[in-house]
Amino acid sequence: MANLAVSVQEHDFDPGQLQEALLAGASEEGAVATFTGYVRVNNDDRGVSRMMMEHYPGMTEKSIESTLNEATQRWPLIAASVVHRIGELTPGERIVWVGVSSRHRGASFSACEYIMDYLKTNAPFWKKEIGPDGEHWVEARDTDTDRARRWAASE
Amino acid sequence: MANLAVSVQEHDFDPGQLQEALLAGASEEGAVATFTGYVRVNNDDRGVSRMMMEHYPGMTEKSIESTLNEATQRWPLIAASVVHRIGELTPGERIVWVGVSSRHRGASFSACEYIMDYLKTNAPFWKKEIGPDGEHWVEARDTDTDRARRWAASE
Amino acid sequence: MIRVLFFARIREQLDCASMELEWSDAVRHTEGVRAALIAQGDARWEAALLEDNIICAVNQQVVTAEIELSDGDEVAFFPPVTGG
Amino acid sequence: MIRVLFFARIREQLDCASMELEWSDAVRHTEGVRAALIAQGDARWEAALLEDNIICAVNQQVVTAEIELSDGDEVAFFPPVTGG
Numbered sequence: 001m002a003n004l005a006v007s008v009q010e011h012d013f014d015p016g017q018l019q020e021a022l023l024a025g026a027s028e029e030g031a032v033a034t035f036t037g038y039v040r041v042n043n044d045d046r047g048v049s050r051m052m053m054e055h056y057p058g059m060t061e062k063s064i065e066s067t068l069n070e071a072t073q074r075w076p077l078i079a080a081s082v083v084h085r086i087g088e089l090t091p092g093e094r095i096v097w098v099g100v101s102s103r104h105r106g107a108s109f110s111a112c113e114y115i116m117d118y119l120k121t122n123a124p125f126w127k128k129e130i131g132p133d134g135e136h137w138v139e140a141r142d143t144d145t146d147r148a149r150r151w152a153a154s155e
Numbered sequence: 156m157a158n159l160a161v162s163v164q165e166h167d168f169d170p171g172q173l174q175e176a177l178l179a180g181a182s183e184e185g186a187v188a189t190f191t192g193y194v195r196v197n198n199d200d201r202g203v204s205r206m207m208m209e210h211y212p213g214m215t216e217k218s219i220e221s222t223l224n225e226a227t228q229r230w231p232l233i234a235a236s237v238v239h240r241i242g243e244l245t246p247g248e249r250i251v252w253v254g255v256s257s258r259h260r261g262a263s264f265s266a267c268e269y270i271m272d273y274l275k276t277n278a279p280f281w282k283k284e285i286g287p288d289g290e291h292w293v294e295a296r297d298t299d300t301d302r303a304r305r306w307a308a309s310e
Numbered sequence: 311m312i313r314v315l316f317f318a319r320i321r322e323q324l325d326c327a328s329m330e331l332e333w334s335d336a337v338r339h340t341e342g343v344r345a346a347l348i349a350q351g352d353a354r355w356e357a358a359l360l361e362d363n364i365i366c367a368v369n370q371q372v373v374t375a376e377i378e379l380s381d382g383d384e385v386a387f388f389p390p391v392t393g394g
Numbered sequence: 395m396i397r398v399l400f401f402a403r404i405r406e407q408l409d410c411a412s413m414e415l416e417w418s419d420a421v422r423h424t425e426g427v428r429a430a431l432i433a434q435g436d437a438r439w440e441a442a443l444l445e446d447n448i449i450c451a452v453n454q455q456v457v458t459a460e461i462e463l464s465d466g467d468e469v470a471f472f473p474p475v476t477g478g
Contacts, residue, residue, distance in 0.1 A: 003355055009393065016171015019191065027247060032196040033188070035260065036174070054318050056386060059370035084393060092182060095392050106302065112188075116260060116394060123173040124367075125393025126318035137319040140390030144196065146219045147261065192478055208477065209402050211470060214454035252478050268455060271478060277456070280477025281402035292403040295474035
C-alpha cells in the first residue's frame with residue numbers, strides 16, 4: 001500500500017521538508033517527482049495584489065484522497081502527498097505542492113501530473129483575485145478540463 | 156531567455172535550496188516541476204552496497220546544456236537546472252536533480268521529464284554497482300531509449 | 311432536513327453560505343431542492359441556480375444527474391473549481 | 395595528434411583511460427582511428443572497439459557515422475550511458 005497524505009492549510013509549507021517527509025520510512029524509491037504551484041504576479045495581464053482561496057471543508061480532502069487512490073491504482077507508487085493552501089495569498093507565494101515517489105521515474109512523473117490535473121478540475125477550491133481594478137472570481141480554464149480528459153482517454 | 160544551470164559535482168545537494176535558487180531573480184512563474192533520482196537500495200534484486208559514477212568531464216556539461224537548450228526551444232521556460240553527482244554514492248543517496256519553472260504547469264512537467272529522458276540516454280555518465288557479489292557496470296535499459304524516442308516522435 | 315451549502319461566486323450572488331430545508335416530498339431529489347430554493351428566493355436565486363455550469367454535490371460527491379435524497383443529506387451548489 | 399579517450403567498461407577492458415595517436419593520413423577519419431587502435435593492441439582491443447553498441451564521440455559530440463578528423467581532435471569511445 002502506498003503512503004498517502006493530504007493537508008489543506010492556511011500556513012505556508014517548505015518543499016524541501018515535504019520531500020524529506022515523503023521519503024520517511026521507505027527505502028525502495030529511486031524517483032521523486034514534485035510540483036509546486038505559485039501565485040503568479042501578473043495573471044492574464046491583470047495586476048493581482050492578493051488572492052483569497054476558498055474551499056469546501058471536508059469535500060476538499062475527500063476529493064484529493066480519491067484522486068490519490070486512483071493514482072495508486074494506475075501506477076506503482078511508494079508514496080504520494082498533496083498540500084494545498086487556503087485563505088489569503090500574495091503574489092509569489094506557494095499555493096500547492098504535490099510529491100510522488102516510486103521505484104522508476106515514469107510512474108512518479110505521470111502520477112504527479114495526473115494528480116495536479118485532477119486537483120485542478122475536481123477539488124473544490126475557488127480563487128478570488130483582488131487587484132487595483134477590484135476583485136473577481138477566477139474563471140475555470142478549458143485547458144484544465146482538456147488536460148484532465150487526456151487521462152480518461154488513455155484509460 | 157531562460158535561466159539555465161548545470162552542475163556536475165561530488166558533493167550532495169539540497170532539493171529545497173535548489174528550488175529556491177531556481178526561482179531567484181524571476182517573478183513570473185506559476186509552476187515548478189522537479190525530479191530527484193536516488194540510488195535504489197535493491198536494484199534489480201541485486202544487493203548494492205555502493206556505486207561509482209564515472210563521467211566524461213567537459214562533454215557531460217555540454218551534453219546537458221544542449222538538452223536544456225533544446226527544452227527551451229520546445230517549451231516557454233523561465234528557468235531550468237540540472238545537478239548530477241559523480242564519484243562514490245551509497246543506497247538512498249540523491250544522484251540527480253532536475254528543476255524547471257514556467258508560467259503554466261504543462262511546460263514545466265513536460266520539460267522536466269524530457270530533460271531526464273535525454274540525460275539518461277545522452278549524458279556521458281556510467282554507473283558501476285559494487286555489492287556482495289562483486290562489482291559490475293550497469294547496463295543501459297531499452298526502456299530509457301524508448302522513453303527518449305517518444306519525444307522525437309512528437310516533434 | 312436537507313442542509314444546503316453555497317460556495318464562491320454563487321455564495322456571494324445569493325449572499326448566503328448555507329441554509330436548511332425542511333424534509334418533505336418536495337425535496338426528495340436534487341431537482342426538488344433546486345426548485346424549492348428558487349421558489350423561496352428572488353430573481354437572483356433563479357439566475358444563480360439555473361446557470362449552465364453550476365455544479366451540484368450531494369454528501370460531498372459531485373452528481374451529474376438528478377439523484378434521490380434522504381433526510382439529513384448535504385447538498386451543495388458551486389461554480390467550476392479553480393484551485394491549484 | 396589525435397587524443398583518444400576511453401570510459402567505463404571499455405576503459406577497464408583496455409586498462410587504458412587515454413592515449414595519443416600521431417597525426418597521419420591513417421587517422422584522418424574516425425574509422426581510421428579505430429583501425430589504428432586495433433592494430434597497436436592485442437585481441438582485447440579488437441573485441442572492445444568492434445562491439446556493436448560502442449559509442450564514438452569527436453570533440454565531445456557523439457557521431458553516428460564515419461567523419462573526417464583534424465589534427466588536434468579528441469576522439470572518445472565508450473559504452474551506452476547509464477547516468478541519472
